[in-house]
Amino acid sequence: xxxxxxxxxxxxxxxxxxxxxxxxxxxxxxxxxxxxxxxxxxxxxxxxxxxxxxxxxxxxxxxxxxxxxxxxxxxxxxxxxxxxxxxxxxxxxxxxxxxxxxxxxxxxxxxxxxxxxxxxxxxxxxxxxxxxxxxxxxxxxxxxxxxxxxxxxxxxxxxxxxxxxxxxxxxxxxxxxxxxxxxxxxxxxxxxxxxxxxxxxxxxxxxxxxxxxxxxxxxxxxxxxxxxxxxxxxxxxxxxxxxxxxxxxxxxxxxxxxxxxxxxxxxxxxxxxxxxxxxxxxxxxxxxxxxxxxxxxxxxxxxxxxxxxxxxxxxxxxxxxxxxxxxxxxxxxxxxxxxxxxxxxxxxxxxxxxxxxxxxxxxxxxxxxxxxxxxxxxxxxxxxxxxxxxxxxxxxxxxx
Amino acid sequence: xxxxxxxxxxxxxxxxxxxxxxxxxxxxxxxxxxxxxxxxxxxxxxxxxxxxxxxxxxxxxxxxxxxxxxxxxxxxxxxxxxxxxxxxxxxxxxxxxxxxxxxxxxxxxxxxxxxxxxxxxxxxxxxxxxxxxxxxxxxxxxxxxxxxxxxxxxxxxxxxxxxxxxxxxxxxxxxxxxxxxxxxxxxxxxxxxxxxxxxxxxxxxxxxxxxxxxxxxxxxxxxxxxxxxxxxxxxxxxxxxxxxxxxxxxxxxxxxxxxxxxxxxxxxxxxxxxxxxxxxxxxxxxxxxxxxxxxxxxxxxxxxxxxxxxxxxxxxxxxxxxxxxxxxxxxxxxxxxxxxxxxxxxxxxxxxxxxxxxxxxxxxxxxxxxxxxxxxxxxxxxxxxxxxxxxxxxxxxxxxxxxxxxxxxxxxxxxxxxxxxxxxxxxxxxxxxxxxxxxxxxxxxxxxxxxxxxxxxxxxxxxxxxxxxxxxxxxxxxxxxxxxxxxxxxxxxxxxxxxxxxxxxxxxxxxxxxxxxxxxxxxxxxxxxxxxx
Numbered sequence: 004x005x006x007x008x009x010x011x012x013x014x015x016x017x018x019x020x021x022x023x024x025x026x027x028x029x030x031x032x033x034x035x036x037x038x039x040x041x042x043x044x045x046x047x048x049x050x051x052x053x054x055x056x057x058x059x060x061x062x063x064x065x066x067x068x069x070x071x072x073x074x075x076x077x078x079x080x081x082x083x084x085x086x087x088x089x090x091x092x093x094x095x096x097x098x099x100x101x102x103x104x105x106x107x108x109x110x111x112x113x114x115x116x117x118x119x120x121x122x123x124x125x126x127x128x129x130x131x132x133x134x135x136x137x138x139x140x141x142x143x144x145x146x147x148x149x150x151x152x153x154x155x156x157x158x159x160x161x162x163x164x165x166x167x168x169x170x171x172x173x174x175x176x177x178x179x180x181x182x183x184x185x186x187x188x189x190x191x192x193x194x195x196x197x198x199x200x201x202x203x204x205x206x207x208x209x210x211x212x213x214x215x216x217x218x219x220x221x222x223x224x225x226x227x228x229x230x231x232x233x234x235x236x237x238x239x240x241x242x243x244x245x246x247x248x249x250x251x252x253x254x255x256x257x258x259x260x261x262x263x264x265x266x267x268x269x270x271x272x273x274x275x276x277x278x279x280x281x282x283x284x285x286x287x288x289x290x291x292x293x294x295x296x297x298x299x300x301x302x303x304x305x306x307x308x309x310x311x312x313x314x315x316x317x318x319x320x321x322x323x324x325x326x327x328x329x330x331x332x333x334x335x336x337x338x339x340x341x342x343x344x345x346x347x348x349x350x351x352x353x354x355x356x357x358x359x360x361x362x363x364x365x366x367x368x369x370x371x372x373x374x375x376x377x378x379x380x381x382x383x384x385x386x387x388x389x390x391x392x393x394x395x396x397x398x399x400x401x402x403x
Numbered sequence: 404x405x406x407x408x409x410x411x412x413x414x415x416x417x418x419x420x421x422x423x424x425x426x427x428x429x430x431x432x433x434x435x436x437x438x439x440x441x442x443x444x445x446x447x448x449x450x451x452x453x454x455x456x457x458x459x460x461x462x463x464x465x466x467x468x469x470x471x472x473x474x475x476x477x478x479x480x481x482x483x484x485x486x487x488x489x490x491x492x493x494x495x496x497x498x499x500x501x502x503x504x505x506x507x508x509x510x511x512x513x514x515x516x517x518x519x520x521x522x523x524x525x526x527x528x529x530x531x532x533x534x535x536x537x538x539x540x541x542x543x544x545x546x547x548x549x550x551x552x553x554x555x556x557x558x559x560x561x562x563x564x565x566x567x568x569x570x571x572x573x574x575x576x577x578x579x580x581x582x583x584x585x586x587x588x589x590x591x592x593x594x595x596x597x598x599x600x601x602x603x604x605x606x607x608x609x610x611x612x613x614x615x616x617x618x619x620x621x622x623x624x625x626x627x628x629x630x631x632x633x634x635x636x637x638x639x640x641x642x643x644x645x646x647x648x649x650x651x652x653x654x655x656x657x658x659x660x661x662x663x664x665x666x667x668x669x670x671x672x673x674x675x676x677x678x679x680x681x682x683x684x685x686x687x688x689x690x691x692x693x694x695x696x697x698x699x700x701x702x703x704x705x706x707x708x709x710x711x712x713x714x715x716x717x718x719x720x721x722x723x724x725x726x727x728x729x730x731x732x733x734x735x736x737x738x739x740x741x742x743x744x745x746x747x748x749x750x751x752x753x754x755x756x757x758x759x760x761x762x763x764x765x766x767x768x769x770x771x772x773x774x775x776x777x778x779x780x781x782x783x784x785x786x787x788x789x790x791x792x793x794x795x796x797x798x799x800x801x802x803x804x805x806x807x808x809x810x811x812x813x814x815x816x817x818x819x820x821x822x823x824x825x826x827x828x829x830x831x832x833x834x835x836x837x838x839x840x841x842x843x844x845x846x847x848x849x850x851x852x853x854x855x856x857x858x859x860x861x862x863x864x865x866x867x868x869x870x871x872x873x874x875x876x877x878x879x880x881x882x883x884x885x886x887x888x889x890x891x892x893x894x895x896x897x898x899x900x901x902x903x904x905x906x907x908x909x910x911x912x913x914x915x916x917x918x919x920x921x922x923x924x925x926x927x928x929x930x931x932x933x934x935x936x
Contacts, residue, residue, distance in 0.1 A: 050498055124818045125823040128552060132854055136555035137823075143548035172454045173549040174607060179623050210878040238654055245662040254655055255625065259445055259646050350655050352648065354625035362451050362624075362651075 019062040090395045097391055106378065109161075112155045112376045116369050122146070123170040123367040144170050144370075157373060166374035171366040176374040179359060184378055186256060187355035188270075190348070191340045193276035196285075196334055201280065202287025203329070207322070209288065210295035220286065228285030237278035237350050244274060254352035275351040279344050283336035287329070294328035295321060327398055334390030338383055441631065441641040442934030444916065447659050447668040448652040450785060452627055455618065456589040456607035458538065464839070465669065465785065466927050467589075469647045470627055474521075475612030478512050478531070478572075479584045483928035486918050487689060490743050490841075491924045492880075493585045497526060497592055498572075499614060503878050507579040508562075512572045518636045518643045520594035521617035528566040533595040535564050537603065545603040550849065557589040579876035581883050582844035589843065592746040614692075615640045616931045625649060637666065641918065641933040660684060666913035666934060670828035673730040673789070676909070680856035683914045688907035689921045690743035692841040694736055695788055697778060697797075697833045697901035702861040705774045706832060710716045712898035714764035716754040719797050725904050728792055733904040737895040739851075743923035744841045745884035746891045753895055753904060761804045773805020777831040782817030786837040788906060794835050822858045832858070837906070839925055847871055847887070851894055865889075 123144065145153050165175035168319060200224075209221035245253035251274050252258060256345050257267050298304060298321040307317045345357030355376055363371035446469060453459070453466025453863040457475055460466050471627045472480075478494035495501075498512035536543040538554035539561060560576040560583065567573050576583055597611035610618045615637070616629035626648040633639045648665060650656040653672040659665045661682055671679060678685055705711045721735030734742055737752035765773060781787055792813060798808045809830040818836065821828040828834070840850060848871050849855045853863030867890045874886035895902070912919065918931040 028440055119817070122820045122823070125820045128556065135559065136552040139555070140552040143552070171451075173456070173459050173547075174454060174623075238658070241655070241658040241662070245664075246658055249662060253658040253664050254624075254650065255648065255664065259443070259626070259628075259648075259664075291712050349652050352625070352650050352652075352655060352659070354622065354649075358651075359624055365814065365816055366451075367820070 018185070030061075050366045086150075090392060093395050094388060094392055097388055101381075101388070104384065105380050106158075108380050109158070109373060109377055110154060113157070113369070113373055114150065116364075116367065116372050117150055117153075119367075123369060124265075126257065126366040126368070140170075144168075153229055157370070161374075161377065167370035169363070169368050169371045171363065171368040171371065176370050178369070180356070180374050181376055183354060183356045183359045184382070186353060187341065187348070188355060188382070189343060190272065190275055190279065190344055190353055190355055191337070193272045194279040194340050194344070195333075195337050197276055197280035198283045198287050198340070199333060201284040202291055202333075205288035206291030206329075208297060209292040210299055211318070213296060221292070225285040225288035225292070228281045229289070230285075231281055233278060233282060233345065233351070236281055237274075237347060240274045240278055241350075254350070256353060275344075275347050275353050278351070279340055283339055287332050287336055290332040291325065291329050294325035298324045327394065330390060330394055330397075334387065334394075337386050337390070341382060342379065409626065418463060435936075440933070440935070441643045442915075443643050443644040443646060444667060444929070444932060444934050445646045445648060445665040447656040447665040448647050449653075449656070449669050450648050450649065450651060451623070451645065455610040455621070455627070456550070456603075457534075457593050457610070457612075458557070458589070459549055459607070460553065464925055469669075470629070470832050471591060472614065472926055473616040473629060473645065473929060474610050474614045474618055475593065476614050477588045477590045477592060478514075479588045481588060481922075481924060481926055483922040483924055483926055484931065487920060487922055489923060490692065490745060491922050493588060495587070497531070498587075501584060503583075506664070507657045507876065507878060508576050510576070510583060511567065512574065513533045514570050514572065515636065516570065518613055518632055520597070520611050520613050521632050521634075522594050522597050524596040524611075526592070526613055527836065528569055528572055530592060530595050531572050532564065532566055533598070534590075534592045535561070537593075538590070539564075542876050545598055547603060550603075554590065557586040557845070560586065560845075579693040579878075580693045581686055581875055581879070582879040586843060586845055616642075616645050619644070635930070637930065640930040642929065645929065660911055660913065663913075666916050668911050669822065670909060671911045673728070673732050673909070676732070676911075678731050679911050685912040685914065686909060687912060687921045688732055688909045690741070690905055690923050691838060691908050692732060692741045692744045692839045692909070693786060693906040693925075694739075694741045694840055695733070695786075695793065695835075695837040695903045695906065696736070697835050697903070698858070698860040699833045699899055699901060700827070700860050701899050703832050704776065705768065705770055706776070706860075708768045710764045710768040711770060711774075711895060713754070714761040714768070714804065714903075715801060715806060715901055716898050717757045717764065718761035718806065718902065719800040719903065720756045720883075721903055722756065724796050726795055728796055729788060731903065731907075732909040733788065733906050736902040736905045738891070738902060739900065740888065740891040741840055743905070744887075746841070748888055748892065751892050751895055753896075758800075758804050765805060765857045770805070773807065775807045775809070776833065777809040777811055777829075778833040778835055779811045779813055779818060779827060779831040780827045780835040781815040782812050783820045784818075784836075786839065787815065788837065788904070790835055797901070819823065823856070825856060833901070834858070841887075844875065844883075844887075848875070851890065851899075860899050862894075862897070864893060864897055867893050867897075 008016050096148055124140050124146065128136055128140060141147055145156065157167060164177070166180065167181060168174065169176050172179065205221040205225050208217045209225070212218040241253050244251045252271050258271075303324060304317055304321050312320070344353075344355060345361055347353065348355045348358040350360065356379060360372060360375040360379075362368075363375060407417050423542065448465055448469055450465050455469055455470060455474065457471070460471055476496040478496060479493050479500035481491040482494040483491050495515065497515055497518060499515045501510055501512045514528055514531070515526070520526060524530070533545075535558070536557055537545040538550055540546055541551065560578065560580050561574055562577045563575045565573050574894050580586070583795050591612065593606065594611040597609060598606050601609040613636070615632050615635045617632045619628040619630045621627040626646055629645040631643055633638045648659075650665070651661055653670070653675070656665075656668040657671055657675045657679065659670045660671075660679070671686075675811060680686055699706045699712055699715075701707060701712070721737070725731065725733045725735050727922050737754050738747075740746040740748070740751065765771060766923070778794060781789050782788070791810070794810055798810060811831050813828045818828045818834060822834065835850075838850065840847060850858055850859060851862065851867055852859075852871060853865070870886045870890035870893070874883045874890070877883040877886065894900075908921070908925065915934050915936060917935070918934065920928065920931055922928070
């Protein structure tokens with residue numbers, strides 16, 4: 004065991020803090036190759052979290068005590084084999100859990116939409132349609148059949164990729180949902196990039212100078228971002244950048260007179276992505292600032308400074324240790340963005356899923372709502388899986 | 404400089420360049436043409452864009468106005484350019500003329516010669532038969548339930564149809580139907596070649612008709628682009644391109660117009676009109692057959708007494724609603740017949756704002772201290788203007804004469820869904836809504852007929868039923884309109900509704916848009932419009 008990793012274990016024991024597994028190298032050790040550092044760091048993590056302890060998961064408890072290599076590695080061989088691919092196993096379990104989750108969500112939505120007042124026949128044909136026409140449409144979309152039969156029928160088709168036909172537009176649901184999903188993911192990705200960049204920047208500046216001008220400015224900015232009414236901010240952005248200065252378009256995904264392309268898309272993305280990103284950006288900044296402050300004020304940072312590391316190196320190590328909080332809040336905000344861009348899409352005429360589903364709800368367009376919820380649910384589960392995978396990859400405790 | 408620092412510096416510089424480049428590009432303004440002179444008209448619509456397969460629509464009348472009626476035509480059409488001071492007449496489109504036989508069931512249409520669809524297919528009697536098969540004949544390979552259901556509203560009266568020769572079509576109705584030619588304006592004719600090529604299920608993606616504008620492309624849910632049909636039989640439209648964008652949020656529509664992203668918006672928020680005018684926009688309005696009203700339950704509590712219903716109609720200040728709340732985008736409605744209909748009679752404007760008279764009528768009916776009631780109001784919906792603020796204004800006026808109103812809000816789909824089943828959402832004593840009474844004469848009995856399947860406040864007057872029924876069977880338009888006028892005069896007297904305002908169909912146009920004739924109709928003829936300085 005190197006001096007560096009001993010130091011890390013000591014810091015882990017001192018700090019009693021779960022994040023301590025993140026300190027991975029001692030820059031003052033010239034013979035310390037990246038591979039050796041990774042191996043040593045992994046050992047320290049396992050020791051600090053008690054994963055080599057036969058008693059199992061008492062990571063924090065065990066981390067407090069001096070840790071030694073297992074006396075009889077062979078005795079733990081089956082456990083190691085079992086944990087050969089802990090991340091994969093963890094993800095498989097989560098993936099399996101997603102199936103009943105999606106089924107449950109689709110069943111609840113199917114029942115809810117079918118039971119609320121208003122009917123798709125009137126929404127489509129209008130109140131003046133003849134009774135025969137109403138009856139014909141009701142039969143065609145299956146409203147004359149019992150709800151469970153309709154649900155099972157829908158489910159059977161959905162499993163083959165057929166999400167049915169929209170009652171409002173009489174077009175295949177997938178033909179409308181998939182392009183809309185692409186648009187929403189584009190907007191969400193752009194907004195999320197702003198959330199991460201802005202959140203980390205504001206949070207870090209706030210944590211580094213908590214009582215200085217920058218710290219206060221960043222704190223104020225993040226509070227303002229969280230509390231600013233999204234609708235008003237969106238209108239303000241449009242009024243200033245689209246109407247007054249005419250720098251950016253007020254809505255849509257491309258210029259009707261332009262040739263499209265990435266530059267055109269980026270121009271159209273800036274305002275809606277900013278409007279959508281504000282609240283999650285503020286939250287992310289606040290959480291990151293709190294997490295980073297805690298690490299910077301803790302024993303780990305003291306130890307690093309005591310060892311003579313520069314400010315940048317200390318910040319890098321501390322930011323690494325604060326990253327689980329960032330990952331958690333980032334994952335939540337990504338899901339929030341995916342589901343919460345409805346009104347941003349409406350205001351900026353962005354033809355995404357949110358707007359499509361809003362229109363479907365007002366028209367009681369059950370096949371579209373069902374398909375949309377299934378796709379949003381799947382995307383939600385997918386995002387959570389990705390976040391969990393990242394989390395599990397860097398934090399063994401969450402693998403369960 | 405370390406490698407990391409250099410990399411970061413480059414990344415930051417690249418990001419800055421991208422941002423400056425993108426921000427520095429100014430937004431192209433709507434209106435630029437492609438060189439043929441008429442320019443491009445970009446319209447911000449208030450609702451969803453319709454399914455473009457002929458009669459299916461599915462996005463309300465706005466989709467029909469801006470897209471379906473621009474791509475397709477029926478055997479007849481509304482003449483929307485002739486007058487702006489009276490409701491439009493029905494005239495020939497793909498049929499030049501028509502005759503009805505003495506049995507008042509058999510109609511013979513003489514088809515227009517020399518018309519071609521936008522794909523070059525000649526229009527003829529076989530094309531009409533093909534489309535009627537597609538709508539009405541379940542054995543047709545092109546028939547779909549959606550088409551059949553949608554077509555029934557206007558073609559449901561057709562009992563049989565046949566080609567008598569290449570230039571004539573004979574249609575037989577199930578019962579005498581005086582407004583049959585008007586109904587046929589909504590039975591749109593598609594190119595048989597295009598339907599067969601695309602397949603009936605995919606025709607909405609490649610629509611082809613004979614209208615002034617041909618389909619170019621659509622971005623699902625976002626916009627539809629049309630181009631001028633240079634071979635249009637009435638002469639090519641002046642515009643080069645017509646683009647319709649869905650902008651459901653009123654503030655977004657206003658911003659889009661002011662930023663130059665569109666050059667025409669439908670129904671701007673009345674509160675934005677002054678600022679739009681100040682920025683140079685043209686505000687166009689005209690009456691049409693719209694009525695914003697409450698339907699009162701004529702069998703429930705005090706509303707069962709005609710004097711109470713009349714008292715409520717005297718109690719409300721419609722002028723204030725039209726002027727102060729809607730900023731002149733609506734006219735006060737003093738009677739059942741909307742202003743822009745042949746049934747409207749200025750002498751029939753009965754219900755002025757007269758609270759004293761309202762109180763006397765209430766006292767005569769046995770309610771000197773008023774009573775409590777309730778109304779279900781939609782929070783939005785096509786043509787409903789500002790439903791909740793209008794209802795709150797009426798609530799204040801009614802409270803002044805002792806009628807205390809509880810407002811119950813719901814969404815438009817819920818309200819009309821319940822209404823179509825003969826019920827009132829939230830079980831109130833009245834509902835607030837709007838309608839276009841004469842958009843199709845076929846619909847009138849649904850609003851005032853005693854046998855309507857819809858909730859009409861249980862209003863029933865045999866005299867009104869008789870007049871409406873007689874009018875429907877009358878092929879002569881003048882006689883038909885006289886019957887409607889008499890019937891609606893009786894409805895005004897019976898006051899089953901609280902008559903409030905008639906919308907004036909406001910739209911805001913950029914200063915560069917010229918030539919629009921705004922008719923007394925929901926529909927528009929865009930062939931005279933051009934964009935340019």
